[in-house]
Every structure is written in structure tokens, then in C-alpha cells.
Amino acid sequence: MAEGIIGLSASFLVIVALILWLIILSKGKFWILKSIVITLATLFSIIVLISLKDFIGWPSKSSIPKEFQLHWAIIDEPNKIRNTEGAIYMWVTALDKENETKGLPRAYKIDYTRKNHEEIVKGLISLGDGIQQKGERVKAKEDIDIEEDLSNLQEIVIYELPKPLLPDKNDSRTEQGGASSNNFNALEIDPETGRPILEKKEE
Template identity: 30%
Template sequence: MMGLEAGVIGLVAAYVLLSTLLLVVMIFLPLPRVAKIAAIVVASLFYVGVFFATQRLLGWSAPVAVPDRFQVLWTRVIEPNPSRNNPGAIHLWVEELDESNLPSGEPRAFRLPYSVELARQVSAAQAEIDEGRPQGGRAQFWGEGSGEKMGAAPVNAAAPPGGDPSGGGLFDPSLLGAQSKSVTLAPLPKPKLPAKDLPE
């Protein structure tokens, strides 16, 4: 998996490539030499600006799809505030798990649209984490219909995961194809370790 730093460098490199192509085209346009030099200087300043501006974005929770299977490391529920036109949000700091429930070692932060049901699940999961009981999650249902318990709240496999859908709008992550499909949280399953060979 490409790291965040490599992603930032790749983004800046793509910007440099596009800008260079535009500047090459400008060389052959009948423009004053001063205009061409100014365009080169401005484009070069933008390279630096894009790099540092992108660095500031790395700590923000990403409104993209959560992993299919993950461990919840920490949570933060932002309640809606209509007076400030704030729809609320749910932030999850998670670590992806493989099919054996082993962690990837690369924690990431995700932002999901606020819903009452998802906020309830997340608050219950955080209470369990505070008590030292690791919590996991999936972008799909846990189990096969029997339901599992997270603290005192049962996870109903017949209900839609996470509760209410987001409210829509031009910048709604679901409209952009990046919605984190509401998650279902439950106690973290133990890792599935390979069987040890018995001594002969």
C-alpha cells in the first residue's frame, strides 16, 4: 500500500507534469517574453504551495469507504448543531484487519455522516474500548443472522448497518462514490492463527 507521503509526492509530481506541459505549449505562443517568464515563476510557486497545502490535509478524517474489516482504535462523535449549520459527523480511527483478523499496522482516520443509530453504536464501542475490551467493525453485517452483542446493545443482522443514510447534496460522499457505507461494530474477534504442528 502506498504511504501518505508517497501519495503527496505523487500528487505534486502530477501537478508539475501538467504544468510543465502547459508551459511548453506557452513557449510557442506569440506572447511577450515577460509574460512567459512570469507564468514559469507562478507555476513554480504553485508547486511548492500544493506540496505544503497537501501536507496540512493528512491529519483530517477521510470521507472515503472504511475497510471491509477493521479494529476500532478510537472514536469521536460530533453531534449536529443546527444553529451553526453543522450536520454532525462520526470520526473513526481504525486499523484494517485481514481475513485472519490480524492488523495491518497502518491506522487511518475516517469520517462518516452522523446518524442517531450509528452514534449509539460508536458510543457503546468507545465505552467498551475504555474498559479494555477491543472492538472491531465491518462495512457489512457481522455473523450470519444470529446477531452478536457489543456491550449491552445487540447487533441485529436483519437491520441496515449503521442506521440512517446520509442526507444527500452535491458534496455528499455517497453521491461522490466515497461513502463509507455505515458500519456495524462488535467485539473484536480473536486472530485466526495457523495451527501449530504437534511434536511427533
């Protein structure tokens, strides 16, 4: 998200600056420079349009977070008839070192591999059972059966999201209970009157 915002803002600033420069110097001179300016402005406009895809719901092709919580995924298997390589679309939220979510959920698109397919299916089954799932981006293995450059291939592993560690309350309860039992003095009840005996009579 941050990279998209920076790219979008910088592109707009450059376009505005070029347009202002063109207007100020538009007196019939420097037509070669004006042509270059118009070309550059057109290119930056295209960059803006491409950057806008990250803001209108298109899945991002950028690197998926190193650790993330998997909310759901859709598997598009390769199809030789339609000549499609396949892809996996994931809806995830980045996690920090304490497994706490940071930021908002985002849609990502990763390359299809059989390993990723199996991991996603396993995660979706667990999600269907109400078990939260955590994922990690790992380095792709060289023995993957895919005719692509492995340097840009994202491989993932999915497993159960560890539950947060809560402080043990048994120790504190035991200490509090032990302290209260030591300070507590039982009252004797007079069997005849049914009232507590506040002071013992000396015999």
C-alpha cells in the first residue's frame, strides 16, 4: 500500500510540473522539447493508471507478507486448453512477531504450484472447521515442476495460528487463597443460642 501511494503521488506531481512548464513556455518555440514533455506526461499518466489498480480491488502481485493470517483463498488451476498457467488468490493480513495482525486485509496473487495448492487446500479445510490459519512465505525449492524463473516464485506454508499466551492465573489464585486462609479465624457457634462466640469464657 505504501509503495502504491508513493508512486501515485510522485507521478501526479511530475505530471503537474510538466504541464505547468509546458504552459509557461508555450510561445511557439522549443517544439522538440514540448514533444518530449508531452510524451513523458503520457507515460506518467499510464503509470498512474497502473498504480490505481492497487486501490480498486485488484489483487496485488507484490511479495506476500513474510508472515500472515489466511482469511480465504481461491485456486485457479492451470488449463492447457485455455492456455492459462493458473494462479492462487489469497486474502490475508500481515502478522508481527507476536502473531498480532498489523494493517488491513489485502488480496494477493501468487503463482500456482502443486505445493501451494496443497497448502491452501489444507488451510481452507481447517478454516472451515473454525481453526484460524497462519501462513509463511518461504524460499522456493529448485525441484518444483514449473517452467518459470524461481527467483520470482513465492512458495508458502500454512498451519494453525498459535493461540496467544495468557498469564497463568492459578498461581495468583493459590497465593491469594493461601493468604486469606491464613488470616481467616473461624468463629465458634454456641449450640444453645446459635450465635457466634466472640470471646471465650475463662474456665
